[in-house]
Amino acid sequence: MxxxxxxxxxxxxxxxxxxxxxxxxxxxxxxxxxxxxxxxxxxxxxxxxxxxxxxxxxxxxxxxxxxxxxxxxxxxxxxxxxxxxxxxxxxxxxxxxxxxxxxxxxxxxxxxxxxxYEPRDLHPGVEEFERGLAQATDPVSLRVAYRRCLLSIAARDVCGTIDLADTAAELADLATATLRAALRIASAAAPDDAAACRLAVIAMGKCGGHELNYVSDVDVIFVGEAADALADEGKALRSATRLASHMMRICSETTVEGSIWPVDANLRPEGRNGPLVRTLASHLAYYQRWAKTWEFQALLKARPVAGDLALGEAYVDALEPLVWQVAERENFVADVQKMRRRVVENIPAAEVDRELKLGPGGLRDVEFAVQLLQLVHGRADASLRSGTTLHALHALAAGGYVGRADAVQLDEAYRFLRSMEHRIQLHRLRRTHLVPEAEADLRRLGRSLGLRTDPVAELLREWKRHSSVVRRLHEKLFYRPLLDAVAQLAPGETRLSPEAARERLVALGYADPAAALRHLEALASGVTRKAAIQRTLLPVLLGWFADSAEPDAGLLNFRNVSDALGKTPWYLRLLRDEGAAAENLARVLSAGRLAPDLLMRAPEAVALLGDGDGGGLEPRSRAHLEQETLAAVGRAENAEDGVRAARGVRRRELFRTCAADIVGSYGTETQPAEADQGALVDRVGGAVSDLTAATLAGTLRAVVREGWGEQLPTRFAVIGMGRFGGHELGYGSDADVLFVHEPREGVGEREAADAANKVVSEMRRLLQIPSADPPLLIDADLRPEGKSGPLVRTLKSYDAYYRRWSLVWESQALLRAEQVAGDPELGRRFLDLVDPLRYPAEGLGDEAVREIRRLKARMESERLPRGADPKLHTKLGPGGLSDVEWTVQLLQLRHGWAEPGLRTTRTREALAAARAAELLGGEDAAILDEAWILATRVRNAVMLVRGRAGDTFPSDPRELAAVGRYLGYSPGHAGDMLDDYRRTTRRARAVVEELFYGAAGER
Incomplete structure (x- = not known):
């Protein structure tokens, strides 16, 4: 006691x-x-x-x-x-x-x-379960026998002697045996009906997929035929309907021994409104004409389980081809995605966080992702045609359609979530997939899954962890842009024989199909995982390459990049899995020479085309670029290595800018082309200018650190001029600059000047050393006295020169002056010094205006290349860049002192300010803006296509077509492009004649 x-x-x-x-x-x-x-x-x-x-x-x-x-x-x-x-x-x-x-x-x-049964024994199959149910002759005895069989499955499940997949398969086998027993009982009760018809029971859903829960509706479809070919079909179908209805009641109705599970036939054609039993021909006619996308998705799991199995097999054989054609439907992928979103939206708000099956990160996320991948890729790969989720997932991984690491994580998460669902249902044998809230229920659930230290906390932590993995991978796989592109391929195009490949290459416009075929064979032959993924990518990539003017070059470039990155584990995974990377790469590789050349110098930059860590095509800010460049220089042992590192950053970021420009200009299947051409131009000019400024800042740091340590004996600043100062650099532009310095206290002028000149000399030398990186040419010809003057001057020297000797063209050039590198305070003082020159009080006098006009006329006549068509010269031709810029700059020189908005280095900003100040009309401003944007776009296009700068349209037809594609012209319309350019610049020239040369120019 x-x-x-x-x-x-x-x-x-x-x-x-x-x-x-x-x-x-x-x-x-x-x-x-x-x-x-x-x-x-x-x-x-x-x-x-x-x-x-x-x-x-x-x-x-x-x-x-x-x-x-x-x-x-x-x-x-x-x-x-x-x-x-x-x-x-x-x-x-x-x-x-x-x-x-x-x-x-x-x-x-x-x-x-x-x-x-002993531990780890052989798994019972349908026949053994049938023997266990053989003595059942009515609904009550069938329930008792069913629970007896269920008891043996549950016992081995909770003891861990069978895993999740085997448990689900055995539950499906028990359901099959139960359906057969129920049909046997129904047939015994109505022998005349049984004799009059052939009735096949097709399991759908989890039962059909051999992955059933403890308590779940068993989804079925019924197929009926007359037992005798000469018998009345209508009478036979009525008999089959009575048998099917009775079978369903035997399983579904509640007796003193409870119920088994509901039998649900709502997946049949027309759902609840359709006949319960149809003939095979009626089923086929419905699916050929009326069935919706989700109905074919449901057929993935169709499996004959009871009744006339030969008729059931005939049903599956007849409908299977239709299942693997559904991905060819218009908007197929979007429809499946929309259906999944609708399921989530219909979950009651109070239950969504506890919803194990339907909610975000739940079982349906895995199942929908796997089924979508099956339907898209299973057309050509029969190994994917499984109704069992985990089997299909493993086949997708084996075929390279899903990354192995992703497949392992999904497998683990799916098993854990299904095990949770099983244990929740097993407790009361009730159909539910809500995680309980009571602590006692959570404790029992956690312990049933082997979590013993702190069952509740461990369960909730593991559930959330697996759910997060599922949601992340669902978003990655289910919304993969490549899926929609593969789905749109015509039948047979997803896997091509050599002859079919040759025919398709010709049809797509490849100029050398034999060479293209050799590239395909080199990329996709063999049994390696790499080759398997390439076989998935290439049919889609071929079409994307063919959208360009140079499909052959696109394919060759892709082979070169693939060869260079062949041993990296992330490359093909990126193209298969991440965002629009594959399509972005296809556009970039087939748009000309510049971007592929930059990429081949550093193939790892492919990662920028994705949307994961380190990816993305948005340009980096000047501050970000400068910080990264200075950090790279700081890690180098000497100036040459430092500048090499700075040029490496520049190369990568030039590629990012090119790629963003190409993708924005061409558009993709998920993102239309950028409608605002001005935004594209501004983005390129700003990105290249910021990158150039960061490169100069890094080069300056490298030179100073090697020669003088942390501090130069003279303050030093770099002033951007021309397009550089105006944030309008093109891909092939030189960097127009001025260099200014100011001796530090206690430093003699000669020492300071020597140091400053040495800095400039070293910067120019290091930036032009031959290497894999594109050179950056520094042009200081806009300095006082031009090429005859010193490269570097002190601030006092600039002041003395500009006060005494400055010419009107120098005032005009200084409109673009902006500090870009070096000492910011010295740069600001330089700009303060030149402001009175570029924004002269009371504007320009008449003689100065006439001088500018004479300079413009002389430049047009002297600099225009011999033999060039003036009307197609983007810089010096009528209505081109020079016309627009000189017109805007004349307005700035004349009115900048009075209109603050005109005090900008950027052409388009100054034009907008002039319009706002009513210095020109809105229509004229729009005409000039359109011409400037178009001419700039053409120059950028020429550089992208040819890999070298040019101010005129290419004469080579393929290059001209490529420029046209960049500008949005479809194949065969290069002539329209040239006509549009002439028309646009002609209108601009008319405005220039009035504003720059005519009466309006006298304002």
Whole structure:
């Protein structure tokens, strides 16, 4: 007898073994049914490893009470203590399932079923389950027999002797046997109906996929035919309908032994509104004409399970070709994606966070992603045609359609979430996929999954972790842009024989199909995983290359990049999985020479085309670029290595800018071309100018650090001029600059000048050293006295020169002056110094205006290349860049002193400010803006296409066509492009004539 206030040793042991109500457990152990074993440590230890020891002990006492007599009770207890397999299975079931404990209390001898199998035994199949149900002759006996079979599955499941996939397969096999038994009972009750028809039961959903839950609707479709070909078909279908209806009621209706599960036939053609049973011909006609996309997705899991299996096989054989054609439907991928979103949107808000099956990161995310990939790629790859989610996932990984690491994570997450679902349903044998909220339920659920230290916290943590993985990979796979492109390929194009490939290459416009075929064979031949992924990518890439003017070059460039990156694990994975990387790469590789040349110098820059870490085509800010460049220089051992590192950053960022420009100009299947051409021009000019400034800043740092340490003996600044200062550099532009310095206190002028000149000399030399990186040419010809003047001047020297000798063209050039590198305070003082020159008080005098006009006329006549068509020269031709810029700059020189908006280095900003100040009309401003944008776009296009700068349209037809594609002209319309250019510049020239040369120019 335990003293009041003290705990018994049994109470303490019960707590240690996981009982949550030790007092109630002590009372149960004291019950007469457990006499003789209550102190046996074997029993207590076995109860302690169950999911819910309290529930297990309570269920055991109920079973013992229900035994028919003392001898039966003794037999159970003796076997329980002596036989570990029975002990683990029986107590495991009692601790996990109150519903099966109820069954064992009603049928106390069914525990003997758990002695039959040894651990790791062979898995029972449909035939063995059929034998277990053979004696059932009515709905009640069928339920008892079903629960008896279910008991054996659950026992081995909770003990871990079968895994999740085998459990789900056995549950599907048991459902198959049950459907057959129910049809047998229904046929016995209506022998005339059974004799009049052939009836096939097609399992759908999880039963059809061999991955059933403990409690789930069993989805079916019925196919019926007359037993005799000469019999009345209508009468036979009525007989089949009665049999099918009776079979469904046998499984679904509630009796004294409960129900089995609902049989749901709503996946049939027309759903609830359609006939329950159709002939095979009627099914086929419906799917050929009326079926929606989701109905074909459902057919992925169709499997004949009961009735006339030959008729069922004929049904599957007839419909299978239609399943693998559904991906060719217009908007197929978008329809499947929309259906998944609709499922999520329909979840009640109060349940969405607990929804294990339908919610974000739930089981449906895995299943929808796998099924979409199957339907898209399974047309050409029969290995993907499985109705079982995990089998299909493994096939997708083996075929290279899903990354191996992604497949492993999805497999683990799916198994964990399905195991959670199984354990939740097993407790009460009720259909649910909501995670419980009560702590006791969560504790039992966690312990049933082997989480014992802190079951609730561990369960919630693992659930959220796996759910997050599922959601991330679902977004990655389910919304993969490549899917839509593959789905749009014509039948047979997803896997090409050599002859079919040659025919397709010709049809797509490849000029040398034999060479293209050799590239394809080199990329995709063999049995390696790399070749498998290439075989998935190439049919789509061929079409994207063909959208360009140079498909052959695009394919060759792709082979070169693939060869260079062939051993990197991330390259093909990036193209297959990440965003629009594959299409972006196809556009970039087939748009000309510049971008592929930059890429081949550093193929790892392919990563920029994705949208993951390190990817993205948005230009980096000047501050970001300068910070990265200075950091790269700081890691180098000497100036040459530092500048090499700075040029490497420049090369990569030039590629990013080119790629963004190409993708924005061409558009992709998921992103239309940029409609605002001005935005494209501004983005390129700004990005290249910022990059040039960062490169100069890094080069300056490298030179100063090597020659003088941390500080130069003179302050030093770089002033951007021309297009550089105006944030309008093109891909091939030189960097127009001025250099200014100012001796530090205590430093002599000669020492300061020598240091400044040495800096400039070293900067120019290092930036032009031959290497894999494109050179950056520094042009200082806009300095005072031009090429005859010193490269570097002090601020005082600039002041003296500009006050005494400055010419009007120098005032005009200084309109573009902006500090870009070096000492910012010195740069600001230089700009303060030149502001009175570029924005002269009261504007320009008449003589100065006439001088500017004479300079412009002389430049046009002297600089225009001999033989060039002036009307197609983007810089010096009528209505071209020079016309627009000189017109805008004349307005700035004349009115900048009075209009603050005109005090900008950027042409388009100044033009907009002039319009706002009513210095020209809105229509004239729009005409000039359009011409300037178009001319700039043409120059950028020429550089992208030819790989070298040019101010005129290419004469080579292919290059001209490529420029046209960049500008948005379809193949065969290069002539329209030239006509449009002439028309646009002609209108601009008319405005220039009026504003720059005419009466309006006198304002």
């Amino acid at each position: 335990t003293a009041p206030g003290r705990r018994s040793s049994t109470f303490t042991r019960l707590l240690r073994h996981g009982f949550t109500d030790p007092s109630a457990a002590e009372r149960l152990l004291d019950s007469p049914e457990l006499a003789g074993v209550r102190d046996d440590p074997v029993l207590l230890e076995a109860l302690g490893v169950t999911a819910d020891p309290d529930l297990a002990l309570h269920g055991l006492v109920r079973m013992l009470e229900a035994q028919p007599g003392p001898a039966a009770r003794r037999e159970l207890l003796d076997t329980l203590i002596a036989a570990k397999p029975l002990r683990d299975r029986l107590l495991g079931v009692l601790g996990a399932s109150a519903a099966l404990a109820d069954h064992l209390a009603r049928h106390p001898r069914d525990w003997e079923e758990l002695v039959t």
